[in-house]
Amino acid sequence: MEHVEVVIIGGGQSGLASTHALVRAGLKPVVLEASDRAAGSWPRYYDSLTLFSPARFSALPGMQFGGDPDRYPHRDEVVAYLTAYADRLQADIRTGQRAIAVGADGAGFTVELEGGGQLSARAVVAASGSFGRPHRPDLPGLETFAGQVLHAADYRSPTPFAGQRVAVVGAGNSAVQIAAELALESRTSLATRAPVKFARQHLLGKDLHFWLTRTGLDTAPLGRLLKTPPAPPVLDNGRYRAALTARAPDHRPMFTRLTDDRVTWADGTTERLDALILATGYRPHLPYLAGIDGALNPAGHPHHRGGASPAHPGLEFVGLEWQRSLSSNTLRGVGRDAARAARRLAAHLARS
Template structure:
């Protein structure tokens, strides 16, 4: 047995660190298990030009403001990694890495967390593994016949990867728009979206998105009409590079193609486009396979929750997977509140 603690937190990214901060403040004994060899979680694997949607002060975890990045209004991914590393060290959070969790099992009064370096017994578990490790690519006819390069968002690095080539970018969300903008100047670009791109107003950034997500959750909790939250505003935040490419007429979306061929894509009306590479900016699924032994999966692969607490296992909390585990909980600024509530509920349960 590796250890016996009050709480095991699975995942050492922003959600896991926020949970650790609040568990420490409540005086609970806990361990954070992180599968990556170094701090920074998914922020270590982003494309080169990625920047936050919000200024540093509005992208902070509880207890510690993110310092501004010199010369940047919106910090880049390297700055976020530095901030998360400092946060972990500042609060002396007990992060064990690299530790890969194989499964969580019921074991009497405990939950047993099996890992590649031994087992932990915990009176409660917070799962904070996010979605970045589970990229989703739709089953489009002909996809396996394509002779060119296929990448997902998590594998894209910079325009250098495909410069001078014919590229199809698939996806009408923020990742699709940002990567399309990244490639608009150095490739023969075809941008494909399920529907016409919906840009948020140019003056809206992460601060407003968090406010809208919070307002929606409060309305739903109070039994009022659904405000629509962030989705009612649009799909794409017009960060400066996206805005520049859009205003230059370089971001012209095509509807979704019907099938893929060895050399490109074909639409339902018979038109076609050649491609050397396809980049799938088609989202992610929650990384929850380690919770399979608990038998809690519900519709759409999610575990039913009340707030962050699993309905079928009150000793388990899920944090940072999206609005279903707390308003804007998959964001730096948004995860603090649900992390605090999860820690408080666990403290009450353990008493």
């Protein structure tokens, strides 16, 4: 068994930010990334995805985006940025290494790898994000629906749906973006349980993230105060509100049932539906912690206080939604939580 100081599970934005922070704290982490490159889930997002924040507000600690700081980077730019960031760290990042189980014995942790092999570590950072656990809501008739069903995690472009009848479920940024581009090639409806909420992307000539930073709202430790964090609004420069107004896509209340290859809408009308896309978010993907008592609740969500496991000193979480603040699981904000985790781990290891 190989013995190391700290194992970081996940080599995406959260794992890389954690690596940067731990190295600065004088520690030597080993990063386990299941895919073939240190870019996390970004290579698997849909083709047209762009960031909601400008480049100047979208960098990890220690390395800015190149080019125009006011542009909104495309998915592939983010992948290239993260790959370059990983190379610059010059850390022990091991791709193609999936952690399948973590054990705790009081003195430290053991990490089992897919295909065999084990590591022992004095500390573990769980930074595997949520892309591996797409949320599929319990919709009536979904399991027996004969049309195509896929989550936004598996959606790439509107081309395969050209000429089809499509419904997109969800009221967030991804749902509205995907529905709007599908409507260019297919007859598309956006189905939601509540009205879509929009937020202006620019205020007084500045991007919204300028004001979030200037006012401190982006970093305020609200995560520990909110029992039920609010759903984020759709950031819009007017394009998506105009698309819904023009019924491209049309916006409807959630359907009441799926039957065979048909959908029944809230007004009682039924029609054939070729495809259903669930843009219904994600949940923390932490199956490797299931064997540690007190690490997760029955729903698989982590027990933590600002990212630290109260039951297991030396176990930290980084990159959780609302871990501490509005920006905890974003490129612009994950570095702050990673730095806090690194400080706690450095102190823990110094004591043990």
